[in-house]
Amino acid sequence: MAEVAPQNQNVDMDLEWMDKTGSWDTNAEPGRNGLTLADIQIGDYGEIPDYSRNLSGRPRGSAPRPDSMRLGNYTVREKSEIWMDNASFLYEEALQRQWSSATDVPWETIEPLPDDVEQAQCQMATFLTEVEFVAGDVPSRWVAKTSPDFFEARQVLLAQVNDESRHMDVFRKRALANGGGLMRSTGSTAGFVGGIDLSRDFTEMSSRLHISGEGAVLTIFRMGELMAYNDAEKTIYRLCAQDEARHVAFGVMHMRYMSEHAPERRDEIHSYLDEAEGGLLTSAANPAGTLNQTSESLAILLGGGIKKFDEGWRKLVAIRRRQLMEYKKRVISAGFGERFENGRSRLTEIMEQAAA
Amino acid sequence: MVVLDSPRLWNRLQRKLAKKVKKKTEESTSTHVKQLKNFEAKKEEIEIPEPRLNWMGITREWGVKVLPGEKGLTLGSLNVGVYGEIPTTWSDRGRNPRGAIASGARLPLAISVQDKADLWANSAATLYEEAIQRRWIPATDIPWDQLAPLPDDIEHAICQVCTELMQYANTDIEVITNWQHKMAYGYHEVKQYLATASFDGARRYEAFRKRALSNGGGLGLESTCQVNRVLLESTGGWTETVATWVFNRLLFALTICRYLERFAYNEAEIKLYQYVGQDLARILSYGIDHLHYAMNADPEKRASVGISITIGDAFLVRDLRDPVLKEALSIIFGAGINGVNKDGLDTFYEMLDTYVKEYLELCAWLKLDRKLEQMPTIFQADKRKR
Numbered sequence: 248m249a250e251v252a253p254q255n256q257n258v259d260m261d262l263e264w265m266d267k268t269g270s271w272d273t274n275a276e277p278g279r280n281g282l283t284l285a286d287i288q289i290g291d292y293g294e295i296p297d298y299s300r301n302l303s304g305r306p307r308g309s310a311p312r313p314d315s316m317r318l319g320n321y322t323v324r325e326k327s328e329i330w331m332d333n334a335s336f337l338y339e340e341a342l343q344r345q346w347s348s349a350t351d352v353p354w355e356t357i358e359p360l361p362d363d364v365e366q367a368q369c370q371m372a373t374f375l376t377e378v379e380f381v382a383g384d385v386p387s388r389w390v391a392k393t394s395p396d397f398f399e400a401r402q403v404l405l406a407q408v409n410d411e412s413r414h415m416d417v418f419r420k421r422a423l424a425n426g427g428g429l430m431r432s433t434g435s436t437a438g439f440v441g442g443i444d445l446s447r448d449f450t451e452m453s454s455r456l457h458i459s460g461e462g463a464v465l466t467i468f469r470m471g472e473l474m475a476y477n478d479a480e481k482t483i484y485r486l487c488a489q490d491e492a493r494h495v496a497f498g499v500m501h502m503r504y505m506s507e508h509a510p511e512r513r514d515e516i517h518s519y520l521d522e523a524e525g526g527l528l529t530s531a532a533n534p535a536g537t538l539n540q541t542s543e544s545l546a547i548l549l550g551g552g553i554k555k556f557d558e559g560w561r562k563l564v565a566i567r568r569r570q571l572m573e574y575k576k577r578v579i580s581a582g583f584g585e586r587f588e589n590g591r592s593r594l595t596e597i598m599e600q601a602a603a
Numbered sequence: 604m605v606v607l608d609s610p611r612l613w614n615r616l617q618r619k620l621a622k623k624v625k626k627k628t629e630e631s632t633s634t635h636v637k638q639l640k641n642f643e644a645k646k647e648e649i650e651i652p653e654p655r656l657n658w659m660g661i662t663r664e665w666g667v668k669v670l671p672g673e674k675g676l677t678l679g680s681l682n683v684g685v686y687g688e689i690p691t692t693w694s695d696r697g698r699n700p701r702g703a704i705a706s707g708a709r710l711p712l713a714i715s716v717q718d719k720a721d722l723w724a725n726s727a728a729t730l731y732e733e734a735i736q737r738r739w740i741p742a743t744d745i746p747w748d749q750l751a752p753l754p755d756d757i758e759h760a761i762c763q764v765c766t767e768l769m770q771y772a773n774t775d776i777e778v779i780t781n782w783q784h785k786m787a788y789g790y791h792e793v794k795q796y797l798a799t800a801s802f803d804g805a806r807r808y809e810a811f812r813k814r815a816l817s818n819g820g821g822l823g824l825e826s827t828c829q830v831n832r833v834l835l836e837s838t839g840g841w842t843e844t845v846a847t848w849v850f851n852r853l854l855f856a857l858t859i860c861r862y863l864e865r866f867a868y869n870e871a872e873i874k875l876y877q878y879v880g881q882d883l884a885r886i887l888s889y890g891i892d893h894l895h896y897a898m899n900a901d902p903e904k905r906a907s908v909g910i911s912i913t914i915g916d917a918f919l920v921r922d923l924r925d926p927v928l929k930e931a932l933s934i935i936f937g938a939g940i941n942g943v944n945k946d947g948l949d950t951f952y953e954m955l956d957t958y959v960k961e962y963l964e965l966c967a968w969l970k971l972d973r974k975l976e977q978m979p980t981i982f983q984a985d986k987r988k989r
Contacts, residue, residue, distance in 0.1 A: 311825055352676070431704040
């Protein structure tokens with residue numbers, strides 16, 4: 248191509264770049280769901296390196312410049328550290344399922360509630376406003392640390408950041424839309440060792456954020472129908488649940504990939520799961536956990552008021568157990584189920600504590 | 604392969620998908636609730652604690668009832684009473700939502716951008732809602748079936764420009780995600796808007812990759828990275844990063860997209876550049892609004908903003924000294940290599956002049972003292988060497 252000279256020689260053209268390309272003659276075609284990320288993973292462009300040497304931020308499959316500077320501050324350069332097999336699917340699904348908290352929630356269906364129920368709803372909304380963006384800030388930070396050679400995984404994380412921002416927003420809206428207001432935050436997401444914020448490794452972070460933290464919140468959202476008093480609240484919980492399910496799927500699929508491709512790290516992952524399990528009920532980041540301001544507000548919502556607190560508490564206990572069972576299923580699905588058979592997991596003991 | 608030959612069919616497919624998704628979500632929720640009810644039915648003796656209720660009645664302002672307006676219940680409309688009080692400094696390094704009562708005991712997070720002047724833009728809440736309303740999906744909103752084989756030189760040029768624009772998008776993503784977690788929660792409107800902006804960046808990255816890989820071409824040569832470098836290495840101040848980003852990247856990228864739309868070869872490309880253009884215009888709006896706010900709130904910032912732009916200019920000149928982008932765009936604008944000397948290069952420089960004109964207008968609006976004759980010669984039509 249470089250030898251093709253312009254007819255009019257007014258300007259010297261270099262055109263050498265025309266010979267410096269990635270694989271050529273690529274013809275991705277749209278399928279039933281349009282032209283998806285999976286559709287463009289073809290030929291060389293679908294080959295993801297096990298170890299990324301890309302430090303200039305060039306798109307995977309493009310031709311490198313030998314004189315490029317090392318701009319990217321990428322610490323995640325091994326595929327097994329971040330990869331999962333369904334990233335393209337999760338990303339496209341995230342795009343298809345975007346929603347607007349301003350217009351997709353039927354706010355007009357909200358009607359005045361008894362004061363105890365409104366206070367419980369607002370306490371829960373305050374809590375969720377507080378915790379939801381942990382799941383926005385933390386993945387965001389890891390995006391910048393991850394080589395763009397693994398861009399499919401980064402795209403899913405960016406979709407998550409966007410989702411969490413909407414969750415933070417929708418619960419603030421709920422708290423301020425029905426004669427209530429924000430209440431007291433829990434401080435449960437501060438930076439302490441073993442917390443989501445301070446994880447030094449992506450898989451460590453993901454085990455805490457996606458598998459245990461968001462997993463627990465997902466169970467709550469799925470039970471939203473039981474604690475919703477109108478269509479607006481039902482819609483909020485349903486829409487948040489579908490987002491959250493995607494985030495949890497990321498964690499499970501990543502851990503499965505890690506388990507299969509970096510078996511030498513399995514024991515280390517078990518250590519993260521030990522910590523995650525320890526906090527399943529006691530961590531204040533679980534709205535159904537043992538912190539009284541969230542567990543009591545949930546019991547009031549589930550029962551239908553303070554007078555039916557006992558009934559609500561029974562449901563809360565059932566939800567806690569369900570959270571634990573779902574956690575177990577996820578860990579088994581991720582390929583770490585042996586911990587429930589070899590005595591390493593404390594889940595049976597925690598299951599008993601659920602009723603306490 | 605299903606041939607979707609009209610926008611109506613695309614829309615129908617989208618509506619069908621949305622219905623399916625809604626039904627699936629409702630079914631899934633009901634199943635989970637049913638399962639819980641079965642579980643709960645197995646009554647057993649459990650100890651029910653006496654509720655402490657010490658959290659009840661603890662609020663800074665109660666009785667708030669924000670009603671949805673014409674555009675629904677928007678983020679900005681929530682700024683009433685104490686909830687709309689946005690302090691000039693947010694000293695809390697936790698995640699206490701603005702207007703809530705902070706929990707007493709907690710460890711601080713690594714939040715360093717705590718002054719309103721360092722990140723605020725009055726338009727952030729509006730831009731956030733706009734980003735959500737104007738969402739688009741590269742897989743289905745671009746009529747990819749409208750792509751048709753192009754002459755090899757033009758396809759090469761388009762693929763090269765797409766590669767460059769992907770790398771711009773990558774830098775946009777990394778700029779935002781490097782900073783977002785450092786920003787204080789009291790200014791959640793900005794954090795939330797930036798969350799949409801990094802997602803927009805992901806969509807740009809994806810859309811340009813899809814274009815490059817779907818018409819017989821492939822990716823080209825990586826970018827020269829000079830402005831990328833300035834943006835990523837600017838870690839001292841968000842305002843200063845935004846200054847370089849606005850003047851030396853976003854405005855430049857938006858100008859390129861507007862010209863690409865004018866010279867697009869098919870409906871798919873027109874749509875692509877239009878969608879990307881609207882996303883870039885939004886992040887540019889945030890940036891301009893922030894610079895305006897920052898320099899008014901803290902006049903000393905005017906100097907550091909000026910220096911940041913000067914440095915950015917120098918690095919943009921380094922990028923432009925490389926012939927690749929210029930040649931690729933000139934080929935696109937000239938309808939092939941043979942049209943470069945006829946129209947292509949002239950259009951490229953016209954594009955550069957448009958960029959410089961808007962750059963200077965923006966400087967004037969922001970009251971930044973900047974004149975054409977102070978700028979590098981490549982930006983001055985009468986002094987530049989072609």
